[in-house]
Structure formats: structure tokens, C-alpha cells
Amino acid sequence: KNQVEQSPQSLIILEGKNCTLQCNYTVSPFSNLRWYKQDTGRGPVSLTIMTFSENTKSNGRYTATLDADTKQSSLHITASQLSDSASYICVVSAIGDSNYQLIWGAGTKLIIKP
């Protein structure tokens, strides 16, 4: 069964600190992996999208890594800011016979404290 699991479920860190969020998946056949940021009460916003051949991708203070062998991805946030408080969702795309399927993780709720 295609699944995406994220950890931790929630995380509280102080402003200015770094943090790393994890995403493990059992999705086959794999197409790509995406990270989204979702502020409370709003729609998700895309941070990165990574294909099989990409190991690292950055978007400002956000750096995503992908290990396709171990089926793991991480999202590293550097020098956190209060505005980083949000849920971060990992989404893996699987290729079907005639279409594709997006499998969404439950997200990690990140709280940045001043």
C-alpha cells in the first residue's frame, strides 16, 4: 500500500534555530516528491519538487533532500523565523498505468517561539 509517514508530528523550536523534518514513504513506482507549507486556515504552498535523480533542492532557507534508495526525504529549515510556523506536508507522486496518484502525508506542525 502506498503510504507517506512524517515525523515528528509536531515540533517547537526557538526563533533562529535550525530544524529538520522527516518523510518516509513506501510508494511505487515513484515519480517525484514535494514539500508544501500550509499556514493555518490557508491552502498549501509548494516549497520544492524533486524527481528521482535529484538529491538536494533549496528554496531560500528551506533545503530538501531525497534518498530514493532508502525512500526517505528531509526538509531542513535554517535560521527559523516566526513566519515559519506552519504545517509542512510531504507529498509523493506515484505513476499509474494511465495516470498518477498523489499520496499526502499528515504533516508536521512546526511552532517557532520568540
Next chain:
Amino acid sequence: KAGVTQTPRYLIKTRGQQVTLSCSPISGHRSVSWYQQTPGQGLQFLFEYFSETQRNKGNFPGRFSGRQFSNSRSEMNVSTLELGDSALYLCASSLSSGRTDTQYFGPGTRLTVL
């Protein structure tokens, strides 16, 4: 360029009623996907439309239906509402129905069923 718009933003209905939600994609986008998000749950995929045709469908009962018009605007209908249908309904648009296309989300419609 205007983003994805969803109307209404908030809706309160009672059990047994039906509801129609509307989504206007980004200009030029031809794919529209619908998701249901409940507290503590990941996004649950409802369906995707591309060029007025349903391309993908999630595991939701037949009470949930949708359609897409020639201008790419999409509507989602839920009949015979149940308490469990209370959720944030998100619409996302993308250029095409490709596996690597970035989805852009609207702000969502918050549906409360009493």
C-alpha cells in the same frame, strides 16, 4: 496574475442538505483538483478534472461529485450532507495534468455541517 479563488469561503449547512462549492483556477491552468482536509488529517484527494474530463478520482462516496466548465472553472457538489463532511475543501490548479506540475492552492471553503 490572480491566484486560485474559491467561493464561498465559509458555509454552514444542516444534515441532509446539499452544497455546491466553486473554484476558479489561475488563468491558463487547465487542471483542477479537489481535496478534503479535516483536523489532524492529511489532505484527502477527491478528484481531478482536466479539460472538462474527470482524470482521477479518490475513494469518496458518490455523494461527492464535480464538474469542470469550458473556461476551466470547476464546481464540487456534495449531496445529503453528513456531520462528517465538515471540513476544509481545497481546490488546486495546475497548467496540465502532468506528474511534475506544481499545484497552486486556493484558500479553501470551510464547510460546517450541523
